[in-house]
Structure formats: C-alpha cells, structure tokens
Amino acid sequence: MTEPPRLTVVGAGPAGLAGALAAAARGVRVTLVDAAEQAGGQFYRQPAPALGARRPQALHHQWRTWERLRDALARHRAAGRITHLTDHHVWCLERESDAGPVTVHALRGPAQEVGVTVRADAVLLATGGYERVLPFPGWTLPGVVTAGGAQAMLKGGLVLPGRTVVVAGTGPLLLPVATGLAAAGARVAALVESADPAALLRRAPALAAQPGKLAEGAGYAARLLRHGVRTLARHTVVAAHGTGRLEAVTVAALDRDGRLRPGSARRIPCDTLAVGHGMLPHTDLAETLGCTLSGTAVRVDAEQRTDVPGVWAAGEATGVGGAALALAEGHIAGRSAAARLHGTTPDPGRWAAADRARTRLREFATALDDVYAPPAGWADRVPDGTVVCRCEEVTAGQVRDAAGTLGAGDLRTVKLLTRAGMGWCQGRMCGPAVAGLAGCPLTAGRRPFARPVPLGVLAALPEKE
Amino acid sequence: MTKRLTCDVVVVGAGMVGAACAWYAVRAGLDVRLVDRGPVSGGTTGAGEGNLLVSDKEPGPELELALLSARLWAELAREHGAAIEYEPKGGLVVASTAPALDALRDFAAGQRDAGVTAVPVDGGRLAELEPRLAPGMAGGVHYPQDAQVMPALAAAHLARASGAALHPGQAVTGVLRTADGTVYGVRTDRGEIHAPAVVNAAGTWGGDLAALAGVRLPVLPRRGFVLVTEPLPRMVRHKVYAADYVADVASDSAALRSSPVVEGTAAGPVLIGATRERVGFDRSLSLDAVRALAAGAVGLFPFLERVRALRTYAGFRPYLPDHLPAIGPDPRAPGLFHACGHEGAGIGLAPGTGRLIAQALTGKAPELDLTPFRPERFDTDGGDAR
Amino acid sequence: MNPLKSARARPGETCTVSFDGRPLPALPGQTVAAALWAAGVTAWRSTRGTGEPRGVFCGIGVCFDCLVTVNGRPNQRACLVPVRPGDVIRTQEGTGHGDD
Numbered sequence: 001m002t003e004p005p006r007l008t009v010v011g012a013g014p015a016g017l018a019g020a021l022a023a024a025a026r027g028v029r030v031t032l033v034d035a036a037e038q039a040g041g042q043f044y045r046q047p048a049p050a051l052g053a054r055r056p057q058a059l060h061h062q063w064r065t066w067e068r069l070r071d072a073l074a075r076h077r078a079a080g081r082i083t084h085l086t087d088h089h090v091w092c093l094e095r096e097s098d099a100g101p102v103t104v105h106a107l108r109g110p111a112q113e114v115g116v117t118v119r120a121d122a123v124l125l126a127t128g129g130y131e132r133v134l135p136f137p138g139w140t141l142p143g144v145v146t147a148g149g150a151q152a153m154l155k156g157g158l159v160l161p162g163r164t165v166v167v168a169g170t171g172p173l174l175l176p177v178a179t180g181l182a183a184a185g186a187r188v189a190a191l192v193e194s195a196d197p198a199a200l201l202r203r204a205p206a207l208a209a210q211p212g213k214l215a216e217g218a219g220y221a222a223r224l225l226r227h228g229v230r231t232l233a234r235h236t237v238v239a240a241h242g243t244g245r246l247e248a249v250t251v252a253a254l255d256r257d258g259r260l261r262p263g264s265a266r267r268i269p270c271d272t273l274a275v276g277h278g279m280l281p282h283t284d285l286a287e288t289l290g291c292t293l294s295g296t297a298v299r300v301d302a303e304q305r306t307d308v309p310g311v312w313a314a315g316e317a318t319g320v321g322g323a324a325l326a327l328a329e330g331h332i333a334g335r336s337a338a339a340r341l342h343g344t345t346p347d348p349g350r351w352a353a354a355d356r357a358r359t360r361l362r363e364f365a366t367a368l369d370d371v372y373a374p375p376a377g378w379a380d381r382v383p384d385g386t387v388v389c390r391c392e393e394v395t396a397g398q399v400r401d402a403a404g405t406l407g408a409g410d411l412r413t414v415k416l417l418t419r420a421g422m423g424w425c426q427g428r429m430c431g432p433a434v435a436g437l438a439g440c441p442l443t444a445g446r447r448p449f450a451r452p453v454p455l456g457v458l459a460a461l462p463e464k465e
Numbered sequence: 466m467t468k469r470l471t472c473d474v475v476v477v478g479a480g481m482v483g484a485a486c487a488w489y490a491v492r493a494g495l496d497v498r499l500v501d502r503g504p505v506s507g508g509t510t511g512a513g514e515g516n517l518l519v520s521d522k523e524p525g526p527e528l529e530l531a532l533l534s535a536r537l538w539a540e541l542a543r544e545h546g547a548a549i550e551y552e553p554k555g556g557l558v559v560a561s562t563a564p565a566l567d568a569l570r571d572f573a574a575g576q577r578d579a580g581v582t583a584v585p586v587d588g589g590r591l592a593e594l595e596p597r598l599a600p601g602m603a604g605g606v607h608y609p610q611d612a613q614v615m616p617a618l619a620a621a622h623l624a625r626a627s628g629a630a631l632h633p634g635q636a637v638t639g640v641l642r643t644a645d646g647t648v649y650g651v652r653t654d655r656g657e658i659h660a661p662a663v664v665n666a667a668g669t670w671g672g673d674l675a676a677l678a679g680v681r682l683p684v685l686p687r688r689g690f691v692l693v694t695e696p697l698p699r700m701v702r703h704k705v706y707a708a709d710y711v712a713d714v715a716s717d718s719a720a721l722r723s724s725p726v727v728e729g730t731a732a733g734p735v736l737i738g739a740t741r742e743r744v745g746f747d748r749s750l751s752l753d754a755v756r757a758l759a760a761g762a763v764g765l766f767p768f769l770e771r772v773r774a775l776r777t778y779a780g781f782r783p784y785l786p787d788h789l790p791a792i793g794p795d796p797r798a799p800g801l802f803h804a805c806g807h808e809g810a811g812i813g814l815a816p817g818t819g820r821l822i823a824q825a826l827t828g829k830a831p832e833l834d835l836t837p838f839r840p841e842r843f844d845t846d847g848g849d850a851r
Numbered sequence: 852m853n854p855l856k857s858a859r860a861r862p863g864e865t866c867t868v869s870f871d872g873r874p875l876p877a878l879p880g881q882t883v884a885a886a887l888w889a890a891g892v893t894a895w896r897s898t899r900g901t902g903e904p905r906g907v908f909c910g911i912g913v914c915f916d917c918l919v920t921v922n923g924r925p926n927q928r929a930c931l932v933p934v935r936p937g938d939v940i941r942t943q944e945g946t947g948h949g950d951d
Contacts, residue, residue, distance in 0.1 A: 042911060047860065048880025049880065050863050050878070050879035051863075052862050052863065059857065105752075110931050113771070142904050143893050144908070145909075145910060146908060148909070149908060152910040153930070157880075157885025157888070158855050159885045160853070161893070161907070162893070184854040185852035185857065244894065290749060390908070390916055393898055393903075406505065406622070406625055407479070407505040407625070408504050417617055422734075422775075424695065425913060425914050428913055428914070429908075429913070429914045449774060452695060454770065454771055454772065455692070455694070455759045455763055455771075455772055456769075458760075461752055461755075463756065695926065697946050733899065733946060
C-alpha cells in the first residue's frame with residue numbers, strides 16, 4: 001500500500017482551513033501548522049478555552065461558517081487525515097530541490113525557543129496579513145492600538161483596552177471593530193474614517209454583485225446607531241495626546257484633496273485609540289522560497305499555485321480581500337493541490353462556484369481598496385520629530401534626511417542609513433510609512449527569518465552531508 | 466534627452482571605496498562626479514559588517530594598505546566618527562588549543578615586525594578582555610588597532626561631505642574612449658559625462674565596468690552571510706574571532722567555509738559574520754551557512770544560545786584570484802583607474818585606496834608601491850580582450 | 852456590559868501574578884497582555900532609546916512593542932504568552948538584558 005501524499009498548510013485561518021479541509025477530503029494527509037492555540041486565524045480568533053465563554057459568537061461575525069469549518073476540522077482530525085500542530089511558529093521554509101520535499105522550520109510554544117521541523121511533499125501558504133498603520137504625533141503612546149489588535153484582544157482575551165475608545169483610520173475593518181467594542185461594553189466616542197464610504201455606492205458594478213456585502217454594511221450601520229456611535233467620515237486623527245498614556249485625540253475634517261480643513265480640528269477625550277489603515281499580506285515565507293511577488297502580495301495562478309513547484313498560496317497572502325475571499329481561494333488551492341499530488345490535472349469545473357465567488361470578491365476588494373486609500377498628503381503631515389520606526393525610534397526627519405541628501409532612493413537604503421526597519425519587527429510596522437516619507441514604492445521586504453530565531457535553534461539545525 | 470557634463474574625474478560606484486576615492490580626489494583639488502546605478506551603499510558596502518582590520522592580514526602589501534587606512538580612518542573619525550559609528554574597539558583573536566595558539570603567536574610575531582600592535586593574551590586573562598567568552602580557551606592575541614564603522618553610513622556621509630556631485634540611480638552603460646584608446650568619460654542612461662579620468666570603484670561588478678572599457682579584470686563574487694541578533698547591551702566588547710578565520714580568508718576553496726566572527730555594535734545588535742563561498746550571485750538563503758555561523762558563535766560566546774537572530778543577509782565580496790585589490794592606473798586604457806576587488810576588506814582598505822588613487826590622479830608619487838595592485842597583472846597573453 | 856459578560860464566560864478560578872512587585876489577579880487562559888489590560892495596566896516596557904513607555908500595539912505578535920520580562924526571561928511578547936499562576940512579570944527596560 002502506498003502512503004498518501006502529504007501537504008503542509010501554514011496558517012489555520014479561513015484560507016488555511018478551507019485548503020486543509022478540501023485536500024484532506026481528497027485523500028491527502030494534511031499537517032496544519034499554526035501559531036495560535038486554536039484554529040480560526042485572526043478573523044475567527046477564539047477565546048482561550050479556560051475562559052469558559054459560552055457565547056463567543058457575541059463578539060463574532062459569520063459564526064455559522066466558523067462552526068462548519070470547526071466541525072469539519074474536528075472530523076478530519078479524529079479520522080487522522082489532518083494533524084493540527086498548534087502553537088507552532090514557522091520561521092522558514094526550505095526546499096532542497098524543485099521536486100524534493102518541503103521542510104517547514106518552526107518554533108514551538110509561546111516563548112518560541114524550541115525548534116521543530118515538518119516535512120511534506122507540498123505546501124499551502126495561508127499566512128494571512130497584518131495591519132498597516134500610518135504614523136501621526138502621539139501614535140506610540142500606550143492606549144493607541146491597532147484596530148485589529150483591539151479586536152484580537154477582545155476576541156481572544158475577552159478584555160477591552162479602556163473605557164472610552166475612538167476608532168479611526170480607514171478601511172472596512174473599522175466598522176466591525178467599532179461595533180464589536182461597543183457590544184462588549186466600551187463607549188465608542190467616535191468612528192473616524194478618512195474615506196467617504198458613500199463613494200462605494202458610486203462603484204455600482206462591483207457593489208451590485210454583492211448583495212450580501214450591502215446587507216452586512218447596513219447591519220453595521222444599524223448597530224452603530226444603536227450604540228450611539230457617531231461616524232465622522234472624511235475625518236482623520238491629527239494627533240494623539242497624553243503623558244505616559246493616551247488622554248485625547250485631535251481629529252480634523254479633510255477636503256476633497258485630502259487636505260485638512262482649516263478650523264475643523266476638535267479634541268475628543270478618550271483612553272483608547274484603535275487605528276488602522278488597511279492590511280498588508282505576510283509574504284516572508286513565500287519570498288524566501290523564491291516565489292515571485294506581485295507588489296506586496298504573492299503571485300498565484302488560477303489554481304492558486306505560486307511559480308515555485310509544489311507551493312500554493314491563498315488568502316490575504318495573495319492579496320488582501322477578507323475572509324470570504326480567503327475561503328474561496330483556500331478551497332481552490334486545496335483541491336488543486338490534492339489533484340496535483342495524486343498526479344492528476346484538476347478540472348476547474350469542479351470548483352466553479354468557488355471560482356465565481358473568488359472573481360466577485362476580488363472585484364469587490366479592488367473597489368474597497370480604491371475607496372479606502374489613505375488620504376493624500378498624509379506623509380507631508382507627519383512632523384519631523386514624530387517617531388516612525390517604533391522599534392528603533394527613528395523619526396520622520398531622519399527618514400527624510402536619508403532620502404533627501406544622503407542619496408537613499410529605496411526602502412533598503414533608508415533602512416541602512418537610519419535603522420528604520422532594523423528592529424524586532426523588521427520593518428513590518430514602519431515599512432509603509434517609511435516608503436511614503438521617502439517617496440519610494442512600498443516593496444515587500446526580504447526577511448529570510450519570518451520571526452526571530454534563537455541562535456541555539458539555528459546551531460542545532462541538521463547538518464547536510 | 467541627453468545632457469553632457471564635464472569634470473576632472475568620474476568615480477563609478479558609490480560604495481565605501483568610491484566614496485573614499487571621491488573624498489580624497491576632491492581634497493586633491495579635483496572636480497569629481499560620483500555615479501552609481503543604484504543608491505549609495507547599495508552593493509557590497511550595504512551588506513558588510515564594517516571591519517577595519519589589521520589583525521587578519523599577513524605581512525605584505527595588503528597589510529601595508531591596512532595600516533595606512535587605519536591611520537586615515539582615525540583621521541576621518543575625528544570629523545565624522547559619531548555619524549559613521551566609528552569604534553576603535555580592537556580585535557581579539559582566540560585559539561582553543563595549544564597548537565593553534567602557537568601558530569597564532571607565530572603569525573602575530575610576523576605582524577609585529579611589520580608594524581602591527583599585537584599583544585599576546587594568556588588563556589587565563591581572556592576573561593578580562595571578554596568576560597562572556599567561553600571558558601577554557603588556550604589563549605589569544607589582542608589587536609588594539611582593529612576598529613569598526615557602520616559601512617553604509619560611512620559611505621553615505623563621506624560621499625555627501627566629499628563635495629563631489631552625486632549621481633545615484635544613474636547607470637554607466639559605456640566607457641568613452643578615443644581612437645587611440647584614451648578614456649575620456651562615461652556614457653550613462655542619462656547622458657554622457659566627460660572627464661579625463663574614470664575611476665572603477667564598482668566593487669563586485671568592477672569586472673563588468675572594466676569590460677566596458679575593453680580591458681579584463683577578473684573580479685568574481687564570493688558570497689558571505691551575516692547573522693544579526695536582537696539588540697543587546699555591550700556584551701561583546703571586541704571583534705572576536707577564532708584563529709582559523711585567517712586561514713579561511715586566504716583560502717582559495719569554492720566550498721562553504723565559515724569561522725565565527727562575533728562583534729557587538731554601537732546600535733546594539735551583535736553581528737556574526739564570515740561565511741565564504743563561491744556560488745555566483747545567488748542570494749537565496751543557505752541554512753547550512755546560517756547553521757555554521759550560529760554554531761560557531763555559540764561556541765565562542767555560550768550566552769548567545771538563547772539570544773535571537775532577527776535577520777540574516779548575504780553580500781558578495783569582490784575578489785581577485787590573488788586576493789589583492791586592483792588599485793591604480795590601467796596602462797591598457799589610459800585615463801582608467803581601478804579601485805576595486807578588495808574582497809572582504811573593502812571598508813577597511815577604502816581610505817588608503819582613495820588616497821593612493823588621488824595621488825595617482827594628480828601625478829604625485831604614491832605613498833605605497835602600487836606594483837602588487839597593478840590591474841593588468843592577470844593578463845597572461847598581454848591582450849585586452851575579456 | 853463587559854466582554855466576559857457578553858460572551859457569557861465562566862472562567863476558571865482567578866489566579867495571582869505579580870507585576871513590578873505588586874499582586875494582580877489574572878484569569879486562566881488570558882495572555883499576559885490581557886491580564887495587564889484587565890488590571891488597568893497599559894504600559895510595561897520602556898524603549899532603549901528615549902525610555903518611552905510602550906504596551907500592546909498590534910495585539911497579534913507582529914509589532915514586538917509589547918515585549919516584557921516574564922519570570923526573568925526578557926523580550927516575551929505579552930500578547931502571545933499566556934499567564935501562569937505565580938508569574939513574575941516585570942516592566943522591561945531597554946533591551947531587557949540588564950542595560951546600564
């Protein structure tokens with residue numbers, strides 16, 4: 001009897017789960033490797049079991065889809081078709097040859113100090129994304145958190161960052177964050193959105209195909225109203241204030257060209273600011289394997305294959321588009337990988353429904369991207385003294401100097417000359433801001449280690465003969 | 466659209482060596498333009514550790530250049546030291562066994578005769594210099610003249626302060642030569658720059674620039690990986706390495722060679738360097754190289770075992786077959802001067818190289834004999850075809 | 852309303868940890884960051900450059916702003932590490948390695 005082919009799926013969010021389930025249902029032995037203690041990723045982040053939440057759905061959206069995924073995962077695990085490695089933090093993927101097995105290097109446990117390796121015939125990268133936050137004076141004050149961070153702490157730890165919250169920035173994430181925080185008992189003093197969501201209505205073709213999205217939007221609007229949250233569209237946070245922690249923010253209105261309207265500034269007392277300006281894909285593992293990127297995302301074909309043989313990618317890693325798109329992409333990737341691992345050519349007709357959903361949701365994501373772009377001129381408004389690189393405490397003025405008179409024309413050189421992006425987060429947080437300030441394109445950084453690795457773990461890697 | 470510029474010297478390559486050539490050439494009274502297809506410090510300079518070493522060099526022309534450069538670095542540091550993170554911290558070479566220590570001490574004795582300060586350190590006293598060094602080492606040699614800079618900053622600040630006109634992001638596509646072969650400038654993707662002298666400071670890509678001028682200079686890449694740790698307080702005080710590093714530097718082997726070189730930096734992270742392999746311009750991660758570096762570093766400093774590496778990167782050292790750089794005028798192409806092929810020592814050797822080039826450009830007698838660095842020394846048939 | 856109520860949580864027994872020497876209650880399953888937030892603490896690190904206070908920023912392990920010293924081990928991400936009864940949590944100064 002021959003062994004079934006093996007697929008490693010990195011990431012147990014919507015894309016990874018959909019891919020793992022699709023492949024496992026088609027005779028593939030799946031190893032699902034994920035950093036969290038429970039499946040779900042960021043979108044379906046679950047409270048720790050010890051917290052005994054009997055109604056976690058109160059903090060969630062699309063709970064039924066989650067229940068379906070969760071139950072299917074449990075069935076496949078019980079049947080031995082999926083091995084779920086929780087608390088495994090992948091730092092590198094390695095492929096010895098084009099046809100050889102893929103080795104996943106991970107660190108185990110929350111302290112990430114023990115090295116483990118997992119080998120498989122192929123890999124699906126469902127590494128998700130992280131939030132982009134553009135700097136403004138005061139953004140390093142305790143009490144200023146990312147919008148997604150506030151939501152993650154709420155869903156996973158059942159805690160709020162404070163009593164009075166301003167939710168600000170731009171993007172479709174702000175609505176669920178504001179309603180979620182309000183439902184959990186925070187007073188949401190304002191939802192400050194720099195874009196004009198009404199502009200979405202002008203994108204009629206993309207929207208007409210999205211009745212579900214329209215209903216979702218209307219639902220959020222009703223909930224905001226119920227919680228008495230005032231929405232300030234075409235407004236931006238100009239500064240955060242406080243000594244040692246956040247005490248207030250100043251917001252101002254934007255004109256059509258993205259400039260501040262004179263005299264429109266007002267101060268809103270708050271102890272928390274949840275701020276975000278959209279999402280960026282995690283592409284480090286793909287880049288180190290040699291996958292071609294397109295902009296800041298992993299490039300894939302219609303089967304969700306990267307241009308490296310045996311490597312699939314799905315979800316936010318291939319372009320930010322939300323959980324529903326990630327599910328469709330993951331499903332297609334899992335079916336394609338299963339067929340290819342069995343040595344057959346997949347028939348895309350079998351996943352026609354997922355394909356249609358993918359097309360529709362990608363169009364919608366593009367429309368969202370256009371509407372929820374950071375306001376023009378944001379970079380000019382960052383004062384020279386504002387810290388841009390939070391890890392290395394590099395200011396906007398230092399970045400401007402490097403790009404201006406020291407001759408740096410790209411992110412790498414700005415990093416070399418200022419240390420912006422050399423710290424613990426390796427430029428994930430400051431990359432977009434540095435690019436904006438230096439006037440160079442945002443490119444996905446080269447990060448051979450997707451997370452910090454103890455030297456003892458590196459030293460103990462098996463020696464090749 | 467083409468615009469034509471004129472000047473006295475075009476320096477091609479805005480890395481450390483090019484910046485030093487521009488600096489000394491301007492100080493010699495010349496009008497200099499510094500051209501690079503990328504940003505400043507974009508090539509090997511940006512991937513280097515910034516070693517200013519005399520300790521790893523045997524007596525000979527490279528050591529003489531290193532000693533001259535060490536003096537010039539100290540001068541440059543008086544003006545730019547803080548901006549370029551100059552640290553005269555000294556090197557410590559350690560040997561784990563008695564035979565290795567004997568060989569190291571013989572090597573150091575020869576260096577002392579050539580003017581290097583090399584102080585033997587007994588095994589029992591190593592901890593006074595490096596408290597966190599692994600116990601049980603046989604002994605070592607302390608080299609107070611070894612120093613360090615942050616290379617990308619050094620090149621960028623020197624280039625800006627030199628007074629040369631900077632042309633980053635401008636690619637040289639040809640070297641202009643008259644009918645009799647004399648060089649009179651360069652062609653770039655944004656017009657010609659005319660000058661009676663062109664300096665090839667293109668580092669690992671110096672062979673390509675030589676070829677544009679119709680001459681052969683066999684510069685090849687030798688890849689090196691560096692590991693960078695999380696920021697730490699000063700836990701490693703010197704540049705510390707094992708005695709077999711010197712053998713690896715001088716090796717002609719193409720295979721992976723690694724000996725740990727560990728040093729703290731002003732900015733906090735510890736740098737662990739010095740794999741050497743000849744694999745062309747392959748930038749892909751080699752976990753073998755990274756494993757060897759990490760194992761070596763933990764062997765020297767056991768506390769590093771639990772310290773985390775935040776990143777690793779590869780650079781390409783420009784090496785010539787005899788491991789010496791090419792410095793000086795090229796008789797095969799009058800007007801062309803070379804300042805490249807410094808392998809892993811380009812940052813350290815840059816000021817001396819720049820000084821010698823400026824002397825050659827102005828017709829002064831060079832401070833060091835340039836014969837060992839002659840660019841045409843690899844010609845066997847006397848021809849100038851590549 | 853609070854998050855525990857809205858999720859109808861019945862957490863296990865509250866345990867005690869210490870933060871900079873004072874006892875704090877924590878719920879099993881919470882991360883160090885969640886326990887500190889629940890106790891009203893929002894900063895537990897000072898930067899190595901200017902000594903500015905920092906706490907949670909991204910909340911998902913990407914930004915490393917929430918680094919903290921737990922049981923003598925520096926540079927733990929408070930947003931990832933679960934609390935254990937008796938944990939000794941300390942504000943992390945600078946690199947966390949005993950900076951001068």
